Amino acid sequence: MAVKIHPTAVVESGARLGEDVRVGPMCYIGPEVEIGDGTTFGTHCSVTGPTRIGRENRFVGHCAVGGEPQDKKYRGEHVELEIGDRNTFREFVTLNRGTGSGGGVTRIGSDNWLLAYTHIAHDCVVGNHCVFSNNATLAGHVSVGDHVILSGFVGVHQFCRIGAHAFIGMGAFVNGDVPPFVMVAQEGYGRPRGINAEGLKRRGFDAERISAIKRAYRALYVAGIPLEEARTKLMELAVESADVRAVLEFVDSGDRPLLR
The missing domain is CATH 1.20.1180 (Udp N-acetylglucosamine O-acyltransferase; Domain 2)
Incomplete structure (x- = not known):
């Protein structure tokens, strides 16, 4: 199916759009961006690169995708953002590219659901089938396994790891590694409070x-x-x-x- 680009959107020369990609009003797609088939952008989304986006992703609106890393050490190196398939990104999600000193790539897997104001910082790696609720924030170099749930207003310190099937409760601040299956609840900084039995x-x-x-x-x-x-x-x-x-x-x- 044909690509549909709203008349008010800007798609730079060099951008590569797959079949049935839809770009909504007032969007911007940069020259080093590759977008897979069936991906859609609502209003006021911006995608800069180098960024590679897979198939059937949905960016609802006002998303900032592939921006420069928020790192003072960044000096314009060639760094990237990679996104898998069938993810949903709600309003005002921000996804940054990697840094030259941190591996160079931020990676987000497939079948994730990132709600409003979620932030994924430079050099993070996010697995598959995760849910990040409103305002969940990853600092740089964070690794998140598959089937992880971050509740609203969760903050994860840089370089921390969150294992598969973990559940982080609302408002918890994570400043250490969370093993697989563990449930964390707010108590100043987050503290382990059993396993995520219901999710399992x-x-x-x-x-x-x-x-x-x-x-x-x-x-x-x-x-x-x-x-x-x-x-x-x-x-x-x-x-x-x-x-x-x-x-x-x-x-x-x-x-x-x-x-x-």
Whole structure:
């Protein structure tokens, strides 16, 4: 199907638009932008590059996509933003490109839902099937796994990691790594408050898997033992649980302290 560009929109020479792309009123598409089939832009969206956007994404309105990183060290290096397929970006979402010193690319996966005023800073990596509620903000170099939910007004400190299936409660400030499956609630800075059991049930985790994850959580957060002892316990539990192995691998692979 043909591309549809509103008469008030500006699409620079060099931009590459797939089939059935729709560009709404007062939008701007820069010269180093590639947009996949079926992607749509509402009013007043801007896309600068280098930026690559996949298929069937929806930018509702006033989104700022592919802007320069908000980093004083940035000196105009060739840096990029990559976006997968079938994401929804609501009003006033901001997505920045990477930095030369941070890997050069900000990456967002597929099938995510980013609500109004969400901000994804430079060099972040976001997985698939995530939900970021209004005003959720990632500082630079944050990594977010699949099926993560960030509630409204969540703030994540730079270089932190959030493991798959984690749930961050409304208004929590995250300044440490959050292991997979963990639920975090607001208490000044966010604090672990159990596992995301309800979310896991909705995604088909059976009682045995959830019980194993609960045992891993108790070892990390409830037993009151040093992290090295908790790690030993996780190694024992991981023998019979792939989910616990995922938690153990997360614990072993980070540079920042765990949120505890």
